[in-house]
Amino acid sequence: MTTTLSVQGLHVAIGKGAHSANVLRGVSLKLQPGEVRGLVGESGAGKSMLGRAVLGLLPANATIAAGRIAFEGRDLIAMPEPERRGLFGRRIALIPQDPMTSLNPVKRVGAQIAILLRHHLGLSKRAALARAAELLSEVAIREPRRVLGLYPHEISGGMRQRVLIAMAFACDPSLVIADEPTTALDVTVQRQVLQLVERLRQRHGAAVLFVTHDLGVVAKICRTMTVLHAGRVLEEGDTADVLAKPRHPYTRALLAATPRADRPAEALRPVPPALIDSLWAEALRLDRLSAMAPS
Amino acid sequence: MTDILLRTGSLSFAYPERTGLFRRKEPRDVVKRVDFAVPRGSVLGLVGESGSGKTTLGRLLVRLLQPTSGGIQFDGIEIGGLAEAEMRPLRARIQMIFQDPQSSLNPRLRLGVTLTRPLQVHGRLKRRPDRRDRAAALLDLVGLPTGLIDRYPHELSGGQRQRAGIARALALEPDFIVADEIVSGLDVSTQAHILLLLRELRARLGLTMVFISHDLSVVRVLCDDVAILQHGEVVEYGPVGRIFSAPQHAYTRQLLAAIPLPDIEPGWLDDSSPIVPSLQQGSAA
Amino acid sequence: MAELALERPVQRPSRWIAALRRGGPRLWIGATLVGVLGLVALLAPLISPHNPIEQDLMSAQLPPAWADGGEPAYLFGTDSLGRCVLSRLIYSARTAVAVALIAASLAAAIGIAFGLIAGSFGGWVDQLTSRLIDVWMAFPPVLLSIVLAAVIGAGLTSVITAIVVVDWTRFARVVRAETLVQLQRDYAAAARVIGLSRGAILRLEILPNLIPLVVTLLSVEMGIAILVEVILSFVGISVTGDTPTWGGMIAEGRQIVYQAPWIMALPIGCIISSVIGFNLLGDGLRTVLDPVQRR
Numbered sequence: 125m126t127t128t129l130s131v132q133g134l135h136v137a138i139g140k141g142a143h144s145a146n147v148l149r150g151v152s153l154k155l156q157p158g159e160v161r162g163l164v165g166e167s168g169a170g171k172s173m174l175g176r177a178v179l180g181l182l183p184a185n186a187t188i189a190a191g192r193i194a195f196e197g198r199d200l201i202a203m204p205e206p207e208r209r210g211l212f213g214r215r216i217a218l219i220p221q222d223p224m225t226s227l228n229p230v231k232r233v234g235a236q237i238a239i240l241l242r243h244h245l246g247l248s249k250r251a252a253l254a255r256a257a258e259l260l261s262e263v264a265i266r267e268p269r270r271v272l273g274l275y276p277h278e279i280s281g282g283m284r285q286r287v288l289i290a291m292a293f294a295c296d297p298s299l300v301i302a303d304e305p306t307t308a309l310d311v312t313v314q315r316q317v318l319q320l321v322e323r324l325r326q327r328h329g330a331a332v333l334f335v336t337h338d339l340g341v342v343a344k345i346c347r348t349m350t351v352l353h354a355g356r357v358l359e360e361g362d363t364a365d366v367l368a369k370p371r372h373p374y375t376r377a378l379l380a381a382t383p384r385a386d387r388p389a390e391a392l393r394p395v396p397p398a399l400i401d402s403l404w405a406e407a408l409r410l411d412r413l414s415a416m417a418p419s
Numbered sequence: 420m421t422d423i424l425l426r427t428g429s430l431s432f433a434y435p436e437r438t439g440l441f442r443r444k445e446p447r448d449v450v451k452r453v454d455f456a457v458p459r460g461s462v463l464g465l466v467g468e469s470g471s472g473k474t475t476l477g478r479l480l481v482r483l484l485q486p487t488s489g490g491i492q493f494d495g496i497e498i499g500g501l502a503e504a505e506m507r508p509l510r511a512r513i514q515m516i517f518q519d520p521q522s523s524l525n526p527r528l529r530l531g532v533t534l535t536r537p538l539q540v541h542g543r544l545k546r547r548p549d550r551r552d553r554a555a556a557l558l559d560l561v562g563l564p565t566g567l568i569d570r571y572p573h574e575l576s577g578g579q580r581q582r583a584g585i586a587r588a589l590a591l592e593p594d595f596i597v598a599d600e601i602v603s604g605l606d607v608s609t610q611a612h613i614l615l616l617l618r619e620l621r622a623r624l625g626l627t628m629v630f631i632s633h634d635l636s637v638v639r640v641l642c643d644d645v646a647i648l649q650h651g652e653v654v655e656y657g658p659v660g661r662i663f664s665a666p667q668h669a670y671t672r673q674l675l676a677a678i679p680l681p682d683i684e685p686g687w688l689d690d691s692s693p694i695v696p697s698l699q700q701g702s703a704a
Numbered sequence: 705m706a707e708l709a710l711e712r713p714v715q716r717p718s719r720w721i722a723a724l725r726r727g728g729p730r731l732w733i734g735a736t737l738v739g740v741l742g743l744v745a746l747l748a749p750l751i752s753p754h755n756p757i758e759q760d761l762m763s764a765q766l767p768p769a770w771a772d773g774g775e776p777a778y779l780f781g782t783d784s785l786g787r788c789v790l791s792r793l794i795y796s797a798r799t800a801v802a803v804a805l806i807a808a809s810l811a812a813a814i815g816i817a818f819g820l821i822a823g824s825f826g827g828w829v830d831q832l833t834s835r836l837i838d839v840w841m842a843f844p845p846v847l848l849s850i851v852l853a854a855v856i857g858a859g860l861t862s863v864i865t866a867i868v869v870v871d872w873t874r875f876a877r878v879v880r881a882e883t884l885v886q887l888q889r890d891y892a893a894a895a896r897v898i899g900l901s902r903g904a905i906l907r908l909e910i911l912p913n914l915i916p917l918v919v920t921l922l923s924v925e926m927g928i929a930i931l932v933e934v935i936l937s938f939v940g941i942s943v944t945g946d947t948p949t950w951g952g953m954i955a956e957g958r959q960i961v962y963q964a965p966w967i968m969a970l971p972i973g974c975i976i977s978s979v980i981g982f983n984l985l986g987d988g989l990r991t992v993l994d995p996v997q998r999r
Contacts, residue, residue: 166606310468315677322688340679344687364683381611383636385678395608481897510899523890527912537898
């Protein structure tokens, strides 16, 4: 059983020379087949960058300074571009954050799904549309045939997200990167979407890297979790363990700063600025120690 | 004896019917017969998902919009139908903190100017040097370094901008503040700071607030009473403790159940209710 | 205070220097070309080798000094009436600059006023103004100028009036659109909550945000004004009498283009470099002024 995703010691920097900044500092994580791992961090922690690195979607001014990314044993960094493109959308899929900007506003929903299916699975136009309708009912959209003919702006945000989820699972991927897919959704819609992702994951047997800042979401859908700050992995493990007995002070601070609907107001404690300062100091010190410091 | 600072009576708002060249837009009821009363010194949470009308309701309370019907009583004065000129002096007592500080702080004005403009408008700035002092005092009040007076909004972090927005709302020392989703989109750590800052300011300055949010967990931190909005109507209304421990309305229960608490809960992802998305269902918070 | 530590320390070179650097080569080339034009126009009496209207029929149609038969006294040669081409080019710059400055500024003033009113009042005021602008823009500008000249009589006033009368719509349209956009933003709502009057909001809050747009448009409009003046002086409707204009020189040069091509070519060169200068300057200024708000 090959590890689905293996990231080892990944260093990514943005920019060059004096203006370069490290966004990932020696990140390592592993995903086994069918595992749902939460990648938790606040903004600027580098969690989106990690997802993008795996997908080969790093911005133009980003460099992978060191490290290895392997998908089912194959080196993604060294892989030639056409081969990697063949993987993306098919074996590795993305559920993006913002449904509105991720769908082409001037193409109907059906056309967009069909393009994907025809490109990766070589289906005929008619077969692709039929399959698209099947996919839409898989994500519990009523009247799938009607929705196929609609434009993205004619359906609700929750439904758009379902379409994107359908597209992600369309080609039976073994790895799905979910980049904050429920952040922009209402809380009731979020629950439905999470239920959906779980159901599809089970059906297709995919591993999911679930990028989020919400510890609650991680608790509900992720069996394992990794906590990221300033591009460094601070803690990881089974979600149950990490949430019940967090080892790193940052994890503890995050939990204490998360407002809970089931606890009175007094329990809220902000993250101590001193802790953040020391974490950044630590990160910059490591930069200097390793040869990766921005110079 | 607590008296009611703000009271709404059957407050309603509908976007008017519009006849364009080829299209006809039907009048849309966004806020329907909303009743609540906010005692002086307390905080009311307005909770709703997208499409609930909470933002519109917030704008009605500060009279950015005029009610279609029903009334708003502020400190006993009916402000629903006031003309702009009559409303002006009252504006010093009713202020708003906006959701997106990126767009609610004028990007081409320095912070010092933005913070003290309210004072200028209401004639409370006597001399030039006063401005810097007042601006510095306001920044200090919200825990920002006074050096930020000369900065532009884009030079600040998200959390700093939000604090600046709060400082601006406090400039005129208002009695009543509407906070419209001010912590949505903030990191957990920043959010916690802002919430605690508000709690402290409320206690220190004796503020009365309406706190609009889609996040019930956040509401619990700050609010004394909660009103749950669905499709423009208040479906449940009561003290915060009761709402959370013994919700009456089905929608409230649904909202509470949907909140993912950071605890392991094995059955949470199982189908509790059939997934039936309708085209009206909301998305963005 | 925590926020300052949560992010990387921000290096802050002077704001202006950073902004100017953003402008890039466009800004500098444009500024140089426009600067040269301005200096030439300003210092015409000082730098012009000869009196531009002084005729010397003995030295008619002399080629430029470096060509066969040229004389050092006339660097760019002479025209059919023996007038120094270089001097005429230099003095024509005065006309060009005068028209550019006055016409563009007036068109801007009128256009901005209409645009602000239409954008902020909305309703029937907006409808009326927009329809007015639509109809107005349908007039062919050069035709309108000729008609105006026929009515008012030829001359600089006529040229400037023609340009203003046609081009105010350009400013009005853009300013109206941008005003509408800015009024939607929360800071405009915040200004109302504070108690600012409608006029004060326009003046104190909206106007500063229109500056990048207006400055760019102004620069481009100056280039356009020069072109219109050239057309009109080519046709003979512009300044009267002996006053040299580039358009007039082109008209004269056209007659003898085979015998004395430089008489037509040189003013064309001046026009091109001036207009390019204004366009580049406008483009460069846009990048300098805009990122302040569109970070």
